Amino acid sequence: MIRVGIVGATGYSGVELIRLLANHPHVAVHRLYSSSAEGEALAGVFPHLHQVQLPSLEAIDPQQMADDNDLIFLATPAGISAKLTPQLVNRTRVIDLSGDLRLKSAQLYQQWYKKEPAEGGLLEEAVYGLPEWNRQKIASARLIANPGCYPTASLLGLLPLAETGLADMRSWIIDAKSGVSGAGRSVSLGVHFSEVNESVSAYKVGKHQHTPEIEQELSKISGEEALIQFTPHLIPMTRGILVTAYGRLRSSIDAEQLQALYEKAYEQEPFVRVRKPGSHPRTKEVYGSNYCDIAVHHDPRTDRVIILSVIDNVMKGAAGQAVQNMNLMFGFAETAGLTQLPVFP
Amino acid sequence: MIRVGIVGATGYSGVELIRLLANHPHVAVHRLYSSSAEGEALAGVFPHLHQVQLPSLEAIDPQQMADDNDLIFLATPAGISAKLTPQLVNRTRVIDLSGDLRLKSAQLYQQWYKKEPAEGGLLEEAVYGLPEWNRQKIASARLIANPGCYPTASLLGLLPLAETGLADMRSWIIDAKSGVSGAGRSVSLGVHFSEVNESVSAYKVGKHQHTPEIEQELSKISGEEALIQFTPHLIPMTRGILVTAYGRLRSSIDAEQLQALYEKAYEQEPFVRVRKPGSHPRTKEVYGSNYCDIAVHHDPRTDRVIILSVIDNVMKGAAGQAVQNMNLMFGFAETAGLTQLPVFP
Amino acid sequence: MIRVGIVGATGYSGVELIRLLANHPHVAVHRLYSSSAEGEALAGVFPHLHQVQLPSLEAIDPQQMADDNDLIFLATPAGISAKLTPQLVNRTRVIDLSGDLRLKSAQLYQQWYKKEPAEGGLLEEAVYGLPEWNRQKIASARLIANPGCYPTASLLGLLPLAETGLADMRSWIIDAKSGVSGAGRSVSLGVHFSEVNESVSAYKVGKHQHTPEIEQELSKISGEEALIQFTPHLIPMTRGILVTAYGRLRSSIDAEQLQALYEKAYEQEPFVRVRKPGSHPRTKEVYGSNYCDIAVHHDPRTDRVIILSVIDNVMKGAAGQAVQNMNLMFGFAETAGLTQLPVFP
Amino acid sequence: MIRVGIVGATGYSGVELIRLLANHPHVAVHRLYSSSAEGEALAGVFPHLHQVQLPSLEAIDPQQMADDNDLIFLATPAGISAKLTPQLVNRTRVIDLSGDLRLKSAQLYQQWYKKEPAEGGLLEEAVYGLPEWNRQKIASARLIANPGCYPTASLLGLLPLAETGLADMRSWIIDAKSGVSGAGRSVSLGVHFSEVNESVSAYKVGKHQHTPEIEQELSKISGEEALIQFTPHLIPMTRGILVTAYGRLRSSIDAEQLQALYEKAYEQEPFVRVRKPGSHPRTKEVYGSNYCDIAVHHDPRTDRVIILSVIDNVMKGAAGQAVQNMNLMFGFAETAGLTQLPVFP
CATH class of the missing domain: 3.40.50.720 (NAD(P)-binding Rossmann-like Domain)
Structure with missing residues (x-):
């Protein structure tokens, strides 16, 4: 112990x-x-x-x-x-x-x-603590920078494409939707129930501090300088982040190849689940768990790739991922303490 | 009467x-x-x-x-x-x-x-019943096609730019968030409270039937063939739509000019409110009313325009707009029966 | 004007x-x-x-x-x-x-x-501004004490019985459920979305300041000293109060007589709607309106009367009732400015 | 296994x-x-x-x-x-x-x-599977009737008093508030998000089938014939039940004695937590866990006892309790598989 x-x-x-x-x-x-x-x-x-x-x-x-x-x-x-x-x-x-x-x-x-x-x-x-893409360094680190909630959902969604060089790293638009717990426990009008309930809004358009974090890691893995458009939104729910990411590929790829690329990238991962083609993951489907669920879409009309990625922001977006990092640092099973299934409904 | x-x-x-x-x-x-x-x-x-x-x-x-x-x-x-x-x-x-x-x-x-x-x-x-862009034809029509909820929020947000020719009509990504009432009163697992509450998801990625409606009207006003990426999302709330639209301009324009363009486009409109620069309108701010509130952002890092547009989907997105069209058809004051302020909070 | x-x-x-x-x-x-x-x-x-x-x-x-x-x-x-x-x-x-x-x-x-x-x-x-029970005095007053939200729902539900002397005024238990807007716009952990959402709790058991207000008016109309048990609860919604009140009658009365008593008490009232026997009014059915909807139940197993009473706490529970009082004070139509139907859904 | x-x-x-x-x-x-x-x-x-x-x-x-x-x-x-x-x-x-x-x-x-x-x-x-009050019989049973969600919250709240004979078993009024998951996964207008959200209502007043179940167990433990008033309410949340129960004692007892009675009744119980005097437990505080949290109030004005009892209806109100029963039947540790802390927020 x-x-x-x-x-x-x-x-x-x-x-x-x-x-x-x-x-x-x-x-x-x-x-x-x-x-x-x-x-x-x-x-x-x-x-x-x-x-x-x-x-x-x-x-x-x-x-x-x-x-x-x-x-x-x-x-x-x-x-x-x-x-x-x-x-x-x-x-x-x-x-x-x-x-x-x-x-x-x-x-x-x-x-x-x-x-x-x-x-x-x-x-x-400080080692960036995204185990799926940094496992070795985490295992030997004494200092981990645990990723942000939006970056976790975004990067797990985009890095398989970033790694291949297939996608234009200046084309991505990341439209993210988050529950209110991401704002923390401090009180403010912005988290007042009567102001948040029955409402949705964007915030910090073009100015959210997770933007350079996502760009840094996309650039590192892709080898090219990423420039993203990132917009967070506040949703009337407590937990959960959905990232909807839109990007363009350098050369055409069909939907089956895309799906295969993602399935291969994460086939060994205990916490990343690539969902079936055509899926629309709901944040509820990872509630209280350390999963990140990803669906990959290709729109043949527009030739764009659309990635859907959901996490529980308090789990894989914060504490769950921190425990996963701890497990790696101390040589425990990576899933130790993290085997909870999603709380559904 | x-x-x-x-x-x-x-x-x-x-x-x-x-x-x-x-x-x-x-x-x-x-x-x-x-x-x-x-x-x-x-x-x-x-x-x-x-x-x-x-x-x-x-x-x-x-x-x-x-x-x-x-x-x-x-x-x-x-x-x-x-x-x-x-x-x-x-x-x-x-x-x-x-x-x-x-x-x-x-x-x-x-x-x-x-x-x-x-x-x-x-x-x-059938005359497309978007009064802000079709007022004359509506006034003399005997048959009105009342616009869809997503198209109303999207078009009021994009048409001022479409009209100028400044924006590339094949660049727009429209990421829309809707309350559950948009799905109607029929029962299904997709509107079951326990499945929708505390959850957010995309649906019909690349396949929603409002896509060609938005393209048709964008094309008509811009004079060029529009091709959009449209993604609707289901939000755990009853009423409200927020559209977050991302596009590129053909030539650079500064934020003040953009703001002025929108304010001018809608200065006479009783139901479209161009919000102050830097605003993030909330759907709650139009709840129960016929308003469409719009904020215009320009991100200098990416040189993209981001338009935020909110409506009450049951009002300006359906019944409110229908009454507005009726008023025009019968020569009543355009705001007759529609002067309710938003129900807040 | x-x-x-x-x-x-x-x-x-x-x-x-x-x-x-x-x-x-x-x-x-x-x-x-x-x-x-x-x-x-x-x-x-x-x-x-x-x-x-x-x-x-x-x-x-x-x-x-x-x-x-x-x-x-x-x-x-x-x-x-x-x-x-x-x-x-x-x-x-x-x-x-x-x-x-x-x-x-x-x-x-x-x-x-x-x-x-x-x-x-x-x-x-100060004249207690509950028009259904105090209309004449309000009309000639220069100072109105506008009733509290819980007292409004409770009193409109109980006064028809109080007036008759049929009910034991020391038997009533009033279990009330309120949306969060009743707590006002000040920020505190108690109205933090993440703390209130997906949760229900009682508060101030035995200690809420609306208790003596309800007792005072019940006593006044019934002519006997009322002693009530009042428990407010916080519900994860913005607007609405439901009062569930339990009491005992002095002599038995059948359900039809009870229903008739209530229908008669309010038959001329523009804002009180006595619902059909067996009804379970929802707060949503008065949302944004000045209505108070009441259903009267008699449980033959227990010989208790159960009254269900719903209002919009911001309307009939505060501002709407204040406008109704103003209308009476100035001789306007009592419904002037208050003809909105409930916003549904 | x-x-x-x-x-x-x-x-x-x-x-x-x-x-x-x-x-x-x-x-x-x-x-x-x-x-x-x-x-x-x-x-x-x-x-x-x-x-x-x-x-x-x-x-x-x-x-x-x-x-x-x-x-x-x-x-x-x-x-x-x-x-x-x-x-x-x-x-x-x-x-x-x-x-x-x-x-x-x-x-x-x-x-x-x-x-x-x-x-x-x-x-x-069939053995009634409420372990806190039936542990021995459960351990040797081959057939368990797992208690209903409302009865679980109600009985854990009332049985310590029932057992003593202090309370009048014909005086209890149980006003219960439940999340929507209690209605199951079948679709109907009654669980349609747009109908349930932003609303609260009672249902089945005087007619809910959990009434005789509660009475049966209260009668069994108290030795007198219980007759309760039970009213369930539907709350716009997914999980959780709060029971607010009102009763009268046969002889006066002060708040400290009451508290001590409850603390003693449950001091060995792994899943029942008697909260501090003056507490108002929230359903969120047991979310996703097998806990039942209870607070005991005595109102000196009315000389009534008010019991507040919260559970997660899907856990202690259904599946969690079933697992607890299984553990007893097979001689496993009673908490095996049930050590999750509440998911908060």
């Missing part, structure tokens, strides 16, 4: 880590940290954890944290892990669920996040 | 017509027709109309219908009005809310609707 | 008043007041009012407010109108939508609201 | 059994049966099971079913198991999730279910 600590246990990603790790065969939830609720029992914040055996919330003390845990999950808002990680990473392993360490370019971080980037070579060192 | 008859009064478009016409200053809801519930009081089908004074449901008899009404609304499923309209149109005026008479090409109708097209020159005669 | 001013125009009751009054035949929305957003256009707060002609938000100045308006609506949180009303009521008419002036007993107000009660005889003067 | 067969695998309870059993340490999902989809892969019905290793659907053949399985779950509509069980129970063990075998009285079954009751002593033999 390894000892893990969770920083930001009172947020949605933090509490999902607890849900997963409480049933993990090789992990003890050893310490919970919170800057806002130290000293409290977690069940005081989350009554759904009433009578569940969990450590109380402690204040954040990097040195103590590093001493007490074999692994620290940072489930914190942007800007925190850039400061905390340097004090942790020489002494324990770290998986950062925030966006602080995902971009290799400090300049891009500053531009899109409007915050100070991490220093000391951390951006270079 | 004109006498109007509604065929299909037990569907969602039919009952919305009743909601609007019950408060219309120049209209009497004179006759209601239904093939499934003749003889019943409408309040037996719709308890929310308890104690509202309305005629009972009658069987469909085209000759009698034509005699009894100055105008017939056909709020029927596809395939019905192609058969009914020929028996009505020489003797009364008709507004058809179905897709039967929208496509000028019988061959396209057959291909996309998989039904027999209307005969006898009806496709040629 | 009378000139009305609305204080608290940036809340949900305030903006619903604007929706209703914008189409009222005898009213001009003359002034809008807000302590938080003075100087702003209302459309800056509520984009759904974009391009609607409305006055800008002004600071609260009681003397000026009294001079400028024939009627002031106070759509403010508890505690405000107790202070504002004394400065207004000698010079203009006032309809207070808050709970400040509903309880005749200052002591009960203090106990349940934990705030200082209004002074100067205002509690005595 | 025991071999289990599931009849009705294409319904919501059936598919939840599969979710649970797929991760159960001692169980193999050996056979799946369906009358409507024999020969199909289950993933054809439920795409969320794509690539999950499961047997295909087979036709129902009682003899073969008994031979092939150590245990049969009957997740079928009312009326089926009354016919199937006699052919199974002498040769294999059976857990029936329907209402067919819960009532000891054939006459009551006929009256409330309007169907033919089971014959051959099955009603007498």
